[in-house]
Amino acid sequence: MKTPTPTPTPTKTPNTLRRRALTxxxxxxxxxxxxxxxxxxxxxxxxxxxxxxxxxxxxxxxxxxxxxxxxxxxxxxxxxxxxxxxxxxxxxxxxxxxxxxxxxxxxxxxxxxxxxxxxxxxxxxxxxxxxxxxxxxxxxxxxxxxxxxxxxxxxxxxxxxxGPMAMFYNEEVFDRLGVDVPTTWDDYLEAARELHAADPDVYIANDNGDPGLTTSALWQAGSTPYSVDGTSVSIDFSQEGTTRYVDLWQQLIDEELLAPISLWTDEWYQGLGDGTIATLNYGAWMPANFSSAVEAGSGAWRVAPTPQWQEGETNTAENxxxxxxxxxxxxxxxxxxxxxxxxxxxxxxxxxxxxxxxxxxxxxxxxxxxxxxxFEYFGGQKANEIFAESAANVVDGWSYLPFQAYSNSIFGDTAGQAYVGGATLQEGLDDWAEASASYAEEQGFTVD
Structure with a gap:
């Protein structure tokens, strides 16, 4: 088998204040x-x-x-x-x-x-x-x-x-606009609508297409799109968990409820600080970045469990x-x-x-x-209790592709097109799968 070559990726990591995708x-x-x-x-x-x-x-x-x-x-x-x-x-x-x-x-x-x-x-x-x-x-x-x-x-x-996931949310924004903090993804969609209707300058989140956030969301939804057995791989974005995520996220995209702001930019930090962005579903390493780069949000932000697909569940993922x-x-x-x-x-x-x-x-x-x-930043909240519980509830069965770094680097040209109107999110994921599979075959993998 041709040896797969490690390839850079534009996704983000703990304590990293800015990343740029490769051309x-x-x-x-x-x-x-x-x-x-x-x-x-x-x-x-x-x-x-x-x-x-x-x-x-x-x-x-x-x-x-x-x-x-x-x-x-x-x-x-x-x-x-x-x-x-x-x-x-x-x-x-x-x-x-x-x-x-x-x-x-x-x-x-x-x-x-x-x-x-x-x-x-x-x-x-x-x-x-x-x-x-x-x-x-x-x-x-x-x-x-x-x-x-x-x-x-x-x-x-x-x-x-x-990076067990949690939902960071701006409590001051939710209180000011009279919107309940969501505990399920259906609630999240409704909260997105209510927040933006009450104040058109407020969005529930920002997302213009990020592979790390997408894979974490699929993981938390119970999807297992990647299967790896030695040199054989399969990619399947048709599972129930994927469909569940795609259906909801597509509504957020279509209704323009997501701020078109790129992660790790000055605009993103400003949006977190001034209330433009009301939530962030991210890994437990994020507090250090809040404290160091979003000083304006100190005292306003809190931490809650990641929204669930069914009320009463506790499923999470790593990010x-x-x-x-x-x-x-x-x-x-x-x-x-x-x-x-x-x-x-x-x-x-x-x-x-x-x-x-x-x-x-x-x-x-x-x-x-x-x-x-x-955490003084989170109003004295004992946020580690939420993070630790999330770490214990990460859904089993997830695996990455053995060339995930390369796959992530082509996300913008495939699945990312859904965020600029070039395709639906499902079509974009299918294109991502096809492009990743083609690369796998070029590297000598067998694609099922």
């Missing part, structure tokens, strides 16, 4: 890269561990790692960690892919979003960490993130965070999240593993929580200390 030319250029013979570190010695000392390079955009690095170096004074931010999303993955292809400058640790990890795994570009005992951490993490780093019995990263992996080309694998275990399973977890991260570790999610944190 078609950039995507094509990246997709043209080959991985043949690129995992030059394969078979290299693992090197010394933290106790012996040494130096490693870590590529990550996650700001909470700054303190983790300082603490790690203090505990292991013979260790030097070079933390490098080569960019977020597309910039990060392009730089990593180029380093791997060149066989030069590959970091010892790399941050990979869960949906992107499988492509690097298929290309044999990241290491199986079971040789360092990563499999013994089974039970440490919540089910979704833990399953995301596993493949064929191997463990290819340690979860850094998770975002990353792991730290060890590239196969690293010559300091033991030290690299010691660092990611410290950051994602050891003392570094608490440090990251204190700096605004949402963990994937079960013990922290269940601790009274974590659950009782009062």
């Amino acid at each position: 078609g030319a950039a995507i094509a250029a990246t997709a043209a890269l080959t991985l043949a013979g690129c995992s030059g570190g394969s078979g290299a010695d693992s090197g010394a561990g933290a106790d012996e000392g040494g130096s490693i390079t870590v590529w990550s955009w996650e700001p909470t790692l700054d303190q983790v690095v300082a603490d790690f170096e203090e505990e292991y004074p013979n260790v030097e960690v070079d933390l490098v931010n080569v960019g977020t999303g597309p910039d990060h993955y392009t730089a990593l892919q180029n380093a791997i292809a060149a066989g030069d400058g590959v970091p010892d640790v790399a941050q990979l979003e869960y949906f992107a990890l499988p492509q690097f795994r298929l290309a044999d570009s990241i290491s199986d960490l079971t040789e360092f005992g990563a499999d013994e951490l089974d039970g440490t993490y919540t089910a979704g993130p833990w399953s995301s780093v596993q493949s064929d019995g191997g463990v290819y990263g340690l979860p850094m965070d998770s 975002g999240g990353s792991a730290l992996s060890v590239p196969e080309a690293s010559e300091n694998k033991q030290l690299a593993y010691d660092f990611i275990e410290y950051a994602n399973a050891g003392d570094g977890v608490q440090s990251r929580i204190e700096n605004g991260a949402f963990p994937a570790t079960v013990a922290d999610l269940e601790s009274d200390e974590f659950l009782n944190i009062e």
Whole structure:
């Protein structure tokens, strides 16, 4: 089988304040890269561990790692960690892919979003960490993130965070306009109509087409559009859960109830701050972005469970999240593993929580200390209680394509057309499926 090539994606991640989609030319250029013979570190010695000392390079955009690095170096004074931010999303993955292809400058640790990890795994570009005992951490993490780093019995990263979904809503806007906060998706549609009718400048949400939000919505609706069995894949956007989501979202689009504002733009932050955007169904990592970039909304916003398709249900999904992996080309694998275990399973977890991260570790999610944190931004609300409950109620059975990063990069040209009147949402999803399937076949996958 032709080795699938990791491809950048424009979707968003925790603590990332802005992302830009690649142009078609950039995507094509990246997709043209080959991985043949690129995992030059394969078979290299693992090197010394933290106790012996040494130096490693870590590529990550996650700001909470700054303190983790300082603490790690203090505990292991013979260790030097070079933390490098080569960019977020597309910039990060392009730089990593180029380093791997060149066989030069590959970091010892790399941050990979869960949906992107499988492509690097298929290309044999990241290491199986079971040789360092990563499999013994089974039970440490919540089910979704833990399953995301596993493949064929191997463990290819340690979860850094998770993104169980919740609904962030501007309580002041709902109170001012006399609209009830929705608990079901039918309520959500009705609230969208009432809010916009009461104040034409207010929209229930913004959405001009985003693959991460779409896949999370399908996941929460019980859809399983992607099936992967080795080198065989299938893509099916005709399931009941998909139809349920499409029918409702199409009404929001047709009735112009969604603000045509792109995520992670100045206009988006302004809309969150001035009440133009009334809700945001997003991952539990979002509070750090609210606090740092939407100061005008402090005290106005609250957190509630994600709306349900049936009253009384508690189904949720993941939205975002990353792991730290060890590239196969690293010559300091033991030290690299010691660092990611410290950051994602050891003392570094608490440090990251204190700096605004949402963990994937079960013990922290269940601790009274974590659950009782009062968020000043959300009016003193104990929002972690809602996030933790969401993490426990993520719907089982979801999987991403082994080339999801590429698939996400073509969303705008396919499914995204529904938001500009070029197609219905169902037609757009079908086009997305067809384009993704064509790419799969070009890469040597069998498409059922």
